[in-house]
Amino acid sequence: MTWTAKLAELGIELPGVAAPVAAYVPAVRSGSQVFTSGQLPFVDGSLAATGKVGAEVSPEDAKQHARTAVLNGLAAVHALIGIDKVVRVVKVVGFVASAEGFTGQPAVINGASELLGEVFGDAGVHARSAVGVAELPLGAPVEVELIVEVAE
Template identity: 80%
Template sequence: MATWSQRLAELGIELPPVAAPVAAYAPAIRTGNHVYTSGQLPFVSGTLAATGKVGDEIGPEEAKQHARTCALNALAAVHGLVGIDAVVRVVKVVGFVASAEGFTGQPSVLNGASELLGEVFGEAGQHARSAVGVAELPLGAPVEVELVVEVS
């Protein structure tokens, strides 16, 4: 069986550098055999990829891509702490969507993160999930994603 690092390479996915915290917290913490990531925003090369509310300034498909970016940043935080090949399975995904009034498509937006995890980890990427609509997110981001993964 290929390692997760090899799987990422097969998919042409390169993990970004760990995003610098925007406040007083760690990108990821390990306790026992679990790693918990802090909420990750859609940073690309150190810059927030978009701002605005989903269902208004940001369309659902664009937001789905930002959720994918957030998940990549969360995987980078895991990798920075324990190495991606230590992942046994993805346990939980929590996603927050800055939602315009009346927008109820949060689950579809968070599919961007969930689908990426499935591509990378296959069956080990199946997870429990919460998709929550919120009024605002840090720095005006449209989406934020955090992960809990089991590690060896």
């Protein structure tokens, strides 16, 4: 089964590629890997939410926003090389705009990791960092980066 077919089976449609908000490109291929820029939880060109997790944004909602952000990352990969060329997900880096005292960053970024597992199965198992930060671009609650291995 192709990844395109798996997405369709799961009822997941990749969004359009989010337009960069500064001087960068959404994804770059280097050898057999594709690196995405940090992806925010944009839906139809607008942030799905703003604020800090543990204050204005609940951890449960932030987990869904991490899922949205990783879908935007997959869209960037797809636009660059086609999703069906993905061999495996290598690494996820997740940033969580955290209210003072919030320490649940790993659970928030599970939204991204769990989606990758649903789509890619064993090929979606990856190394990961989940980092709490004071602020993210545009006031976003989460930001996610991907590194994927791709077929030649």
